[in-house]
Every structure is written in C-alpha cells, then in structure tokens.
Amino acid sequence: MRVAAYQAPYLPFGSWDAVDLIASQLIACESAGVELLCCPEAIIGGLAHESAGQSPRDVALTVDELRRLVAPLASSPVASVLGFTERGSDDAVYSSAVLLADGDVRTVYRKVYPGYRTVVSAGTDLPVVTLRHTPLGMMICNDIWYVEPARVLAAKGAALIAVPTNSGHVKVDAPTTSRLRSRGETLPVARAVENTVTLVVADVVGEQDGRRALGCSRIVDPDGRVLAQAHPDETGLVVADVEPRRRPHNPRGWDGHLNPDVSGEYAALLGPR
Structure with missing residues (x-):
C-alpha cells in the first residue's frame, strides 16, 4: 500500500486555506x-x-459542517486523514481527525490525550477501520507520547496508524527545541517497534508569531526503519510503500505477565500518583 504524509505550512489560527492546499496534494498523490x-x-x-488568548471554539466545526467544507476533496480516489477542531453534540471541543474515503467521512477519531491546561476534551474511543483491506487506526500528536493508544489499536488489529501532528508551539530559540525534535523523530520508532505497526506522521513546518514548527513528518515501518522523512524546513509530500497487512502476532513485549512481580509493579504505575 502506498501512503503519504503531507508536511503542511504552519498556517495562522483561523485560516481555512488548507482545503485548497490539500486538494493540490491529493492530485499529486493520485x-x-x-x-x-x-x-x-x-x-x-x-x-x-490558548496561552496566547486564542480559543479552539472559534474554529470548531461539527462533523456535518466539516463534511460540507471539505466536499471538494471527497471526489478524490485517494483517502485522506484530516485534522480539525470538532464541536461535539455535547458542546465540548475535541482535537479530532476524520477519515475521508469513498466520497464521505468514514470515521471520526478524537485525541485521547489532549494535554494539560487546555479546554480541549479527551476522546474515549480508539476505532480501527478497514481501508483497502488494510486495518487502520489513528492517533493525534500528544497521543504518541503514551504507550496505551498504539497498544490498544494494535490489539484491535491495526497494521497502520495515521498520526496527524502539529508541533507549531515551540518558541523560536527555545532551549527545549532540540529535545522536542529528537522525541518527534524517535517516538514514532518506539511505537512502531513496540506494536509491530507502521506509523504515518504528518506535521507542520515554518514560523509565525514567535513560534517554530519542527517538521517531523515521517513514515516508519514495524521494524522501526524510517522509510521516508521530510526535510524539517520544507513543505511537501513524504511517500512510501508500506505493509498492508498486520504481521503474525509476536508475543515478545506483550507477555509481561510471565513475570507477575514486574508486571504487577508496572500496573501499579498506571494508577493515580
């Protein structure tokens, strides 16, 4: 299966220019x-x-509103995973992604670990859908820092995990930039190897309002090999051929119960601290 990650420009908050940009990328993908x-x-x-006074609610869309907005993209034979801020029926806001395929929204994923100090609510579901015979799951940005989402998706049979990411929050010349870049490059490898899955990470690149995006788009195979990666200063497509099926289950790393003392100590760490 041939997949691509779009390393997009770091657009200003409130911009809807991405629809036209994505349309051109879909043509290139075809x-x-x-x-x-x-x-x-x-x-x-x-x-x-939010720390600068911007409110996610100002750009939040219902799924139906998003469907109308991205209607020009629905005719493409290329399926796409699109990140947006969702306004739920409960009036909560979520960082979400839709899978647009076969002319319509196939599924919606809500970020399960939205981070600290945010009004964005946490999602609760980790769906796996079949796309062109390939089991596909989704995570969003901060989710990759946690072991649980990828492990749950792998346990549900996912062979491929799409990871929409937005690193456009690092202050220019911040001392943490190199550390965050290293983690942006290596966390996909860790999750791929831990769970024998392929990860497709799409990030943004550029600067605005004193912030710099890291441009860590990449495609990583189940052995942790980086099949393709973007230049950290350039927009564009990252393309690779990936395994369309999940490999036979390898219990190593999933069988911690064989040493209950260690697995019990680990389980205790998952409780409140």
Missing part, C-alpha cells in the same frame, strides 16, 4: 499512486494557542 494521505493535526482551521 499521480504517484498513493492510496492514503495523512494531513496534520488541526490542518483545517489551525491549532489554537
């Missing part, structure tokens, strides 16, 4: 034989910097 395009977190509408 020419390259790509079947799935992963786009960044909040590519539709931009990511709010």
Whole structure:
C-alpha cells in the first residue's frame, strides 16, 4: 500500500486555506499512486494557542459542517486523514481527525490525550477501520507520547496508524527545541517497534508569531526503519510503500505477565500518583 504524509505550512489560527492546499496534494498523490494521505493535526482551521488568548471554539466545526467544507476533496480516489477542531453534540471541543474515503467521512477519531491546561476534551474511543483491506487506526500528536493508544489499536488489529501532528508551539530559540525534535523523530520508532505497526506522521513546518514548527513528518515501518522523512524546513509530500497487512502476532513485549512481580509493579504505575 502506498501512503503519504503531507508536511503542511504552519498556517495562522483561523485560516481555512488548507482545503485548497490539500486538494493540490491529493492530485499529486493520485499521480504517484498513493492510496492514503495523512494531513496534520488541526490542518483545517489551525491549532489554537490558548496561552496566547486564542480559543479552539472559534474554529470548531461539527462533523456535518466539516463534511460540507471539505466536499471538494471527497471526489478524490485517494483517502485522506484530516485534522480539525470538532464541536461535539455535547458542546465540548475535541482535537479530532476524520477519515475521508469513498466520497464521505468514514470515521471520526478524537485525541485521547489532549494535554494539560487546555479546554480541549479527551476522546474515549480508539476505532480501527478497514481501508483497502488494510486495518487502520489513528492517533493525534500528544497521543504518541503514551504507550496505551498504539497498544490498544494494535490489539484491535491495526497494521497502520495515521498520526496527524502539529508541533507549531515551540518558541523560536527555545532551549527545549532540540529535545522536542529528537522525541518527534524517535517516538514514532518506539511505537512502531513496540506494536509491530507502521506509523504515518504528518506535521507542520515554518514560523509565525514567535513560534517554530519542527517538521517531523515521517513514515516508519514495524521494524522501526524510517522509510521516508521530510526535510524539517520544507513543505511537501513524504511517500512510501508500506505493509498492508498486520504481521503474525509476536508475543515478545506483550507477555509481561510471565513475570507477575514486574508486571504487577508496572500496573501499579498506571494508577493515580
């Protein structure tokens, strides 16, 4: 299966320009034989910097509103994962991603670990859907820092995990930049190897309002090999052929119960601290 990650420009909060940008990428994907395009977190509408007074509610869309907005993309034979801020029926806001395939929204995923100090609510479901015979799951940005989402998706049979990401929150010349870049490059490898899955990570790149995005888009196979990666200063497509099926289950790393003293101590860590 040929997949792509779109390393998009770091657009201003409130911009809807991404729809036209994605449309051009889908045309390029069709020419390259790509079947799935992963786009960044909040590519539709931009990511709010709440500490700077921006409110996610200002760009939040219901799924039906999003469906109408991205209607020009629905005719493409290339499936796409699109990040946006969702306004739920409960009036809560979520960092979400939809799988747009076969002319309509196939599924919606809500980020399960939205982070600290945010009005964005946490999702609760980790769906796996079949796309062109390939079991597909989704995570969003901060989710990759946690072991649980990828493990749950793998346990449900996912062979491929799309990871819309938005690193456009690092202050220019911040001392943590190199550390965050290293983790942006290595966490996908860790999750791929731990769970024998392929990860497709789509990030943003560029600077605005004193912040810099890290541009860590990449495609990582189940052995942790980086099949393709973006230049950290350039927009564009990252394309690779990936395994369309889940490999036979390898129990190593999943069988911690064989040493109950260790697995019990680990389980205790998952409780409140």
